[in-house]
Amino acid sequence: MLQLIARRILETIPVLVLVATITFFMMKAVPGGPLDTEKNIPQEIKVQIEAFYGLDQPLWKQYASYMGNLLRGDLGPSFKHANRSVNELIAAALPVSLELGGLALCIALLVGIPLGIAAAVRQNTWIDYLASTTAMAGICLPTFVMGPLLVLVFALHFEQFNASGWDFARDRVLPALTLGLVYAGYIARLTRGGMLEVLNQDFIRTARAKGASEIRVVFRHALRGGLLPVVSFLGPGIAGILTGSFVIETIFNIPGLGRHFVTSVFNRDATLTIGTALFYAALVVALNLAADIAQAMLNPKQRAN
């Protein structure tokens, strides 16, 4: 197991170097620069600012300098947020994204797993149909529809929540629900599929023949195996919850990382784009590794391999 972890961590390094390199050159290749504004900046002033950021250097020098700083853990200064470093911006936004993602994940699991179990246990009954339809609705309804809809009902009609912001505990409810319900849909469907497969296996029939109660059969014997598809989904799923929150962050005006990830591209804030891309790449790799480890722990067959 330790060998597996060590190997996977080592594999991460070239992946991150590749992500940094590709993002760096893509940002340089795209038309328009961070200093382009509607009002013209006189050439002599532009030269000064470019010199300050090292943009006057040949591309290979800029790349070498960036990678050198990266080795020291310095992601460079942001162009748009003129007196902040990318490290600072990520450090400030990350807790917000983690909190939003964590809450959404709790909602997704708490809603999705019971829904999936109920659907599997009562297969082809109205409970199954209701659960599956709800899950499908969660998946199909885009967040930019679900978000404003929840705001309309709970913030503007019942006036129980703020329409946007991240100031009070209650400000977390609507965004976490919006994001969580989408993933709850996926989790419910995966749980249902996994559970149905396990419930039809011989050892379940044996357990029932031995007189085990339905609750014991479902939660003690079937659930462990039935959740395997959910566990493998959670690796990229959590990364998706954290990276995919751009729309939610915009709808609810949340100061998270997702907005930096997207708006930095529009602002041609290359250092912030590369920094957030790298961060997300590392996150995806780490979460996939964690999912693999968790799956190995849950599945004796895989552990043996």
Added chain:
Amino acid sequence: MRYKTNRCSIRVLAFAALAGLALVAGCSKPPTRVGEGDRLQILHRGSSSDPQELDPHIVQGVPEHNILQALIENLVTEDPTDLRPVPGQAERWDISPDGTTYTFHLRAGIRWSNGDPVTAHDFVRSYRRALTPSLGCEYAYMYFVMKGAEDYYKGKTQDFSSVGAQALDERTLRITLNGPVPYFLSLLNHYSWWPVHLPTIARYGDPYQRNNRWTRPGNFVGNGPFVLARWDVGHVIVVKKNPLYWNAASVKLNEIHFHPIESADTEERSFRSGQLHVTEQVPQSKISVYRRDSPQLLRIDPYLGAYFYRINTTRPQFRDKRVRQALAMAIDRKTIVENITRGGQLPAYYFTPPDTVGYTSRSAIRYDPEGARQLLARAGYPGGKGFPPFDILYNTSESHKSIAEAIQQMWKRELGIDVRLLNQEWKVYLDTEKRKDYDVSRAGWIGDYADPSTFLETFLADSGNNRTGWANAEYDRLLKEASRLGDRQTRYELFQKAEAIFLDEMPVIPIYHYTRVYLLRPEVRGWNATILDHHPYPYVWLAPRPETSLATASAAAQRP
């Protein structure tokens, strides 16, 4: 057994649903941010984006101005109703008879927010900083009206004493200009001219370089009515009343919270849920709804800006001015402002907005499709035959797209010309326009200060903002002459002649003059309509809110 379980599940589900609804409907409503703000004199203002910086010598945007206006005060400030320059840090000033020398007398006892006295030397040091090339002050050219400023900036001299800014003593500052600049006092209200506390900047790094941490909360030292208390990127900027401000007794607001909200829809919903007193924008689809149902919340103020189309006059088909005139005359601007923009914008028949400090162009374009057809025919394209199809370039925006589609139809219908629409992302669009790799391109121009020259000088041959390839020696001569004159009437006559040439040559097609469309709660007082959308905060306060306003706002905006 299964039947029993199902009935039980139905009951549980129904109970849970009812309990959930009862919980939501029955809970007492939490206090709104606006309600708290009214009680504590805290203004919540929406801002379209995060400030890039809060250093007045580095920033270049409107959101930055709105915040800096609370933190720093210059020699003069603005009258809240008409933005006329009124005493700020200077209690009075003398202007030499030839209009080239301004002597400012600072108030006694004025202080920076750290307690240091504000002196005339602070202003001189600030000007020197802004003009030091290594800082890269993007608005350094604003100083070029001052004697010697351009030479110092361009490195022709290293001696700052040759620049026309002198501290005669602690409280007397003399500024010498290259010539009379009648709008000089208004120019001082542009943030590039605002003073900074150099010892503070030096404490956090090189004052003549960027990336200095002096503008962080706790570090920031200003001399304005408020001090910076909090700055969370993408979340909120909080300024609190400065007890050391010379006129603190008359400042009624205790705090201002600036909320950067990029999405107009999100901002409007925040306004409706009682989180903002004033928004930066209104979604276009909501304007008519507010206009119909809650006009008391909708504000449409004149704004010193023009929306127009640049024509690339270097392209062969646009070299003939009759073609450009025909294109301009075939546009029905009234239809555009009434059916597309719908925010009270004024159809633009000339470039400089009407009544810009008393100036309104006497020359004008007219909407005359028949005349346009004749002009096009005389240019060799009767009925549009043979006219090469071209692109209208615009940056991604529903509004720009709708306007471009309308104009595309008008040109096809009236002139028989085929036009394609070319949409590009903002930075790509800027790059394309600056390289002059376009045919016709949408553009906007907002005045930096209140004077017609801020519009007309944009199209001087050597202006980096021209981007049309058009140049006219007589136009340049008239504007250069006007820049040396002090008499308003004579200047305005020269502007009239210049604008007449401009409209005859038609390197750009004016479409409409902007308005500022935003939402404002009725309890906000002292918030006047001004052409630069400036609202000096010492004059703003919050009066108790009429109980009906929030409900009315909600009801209004819930309609599609």
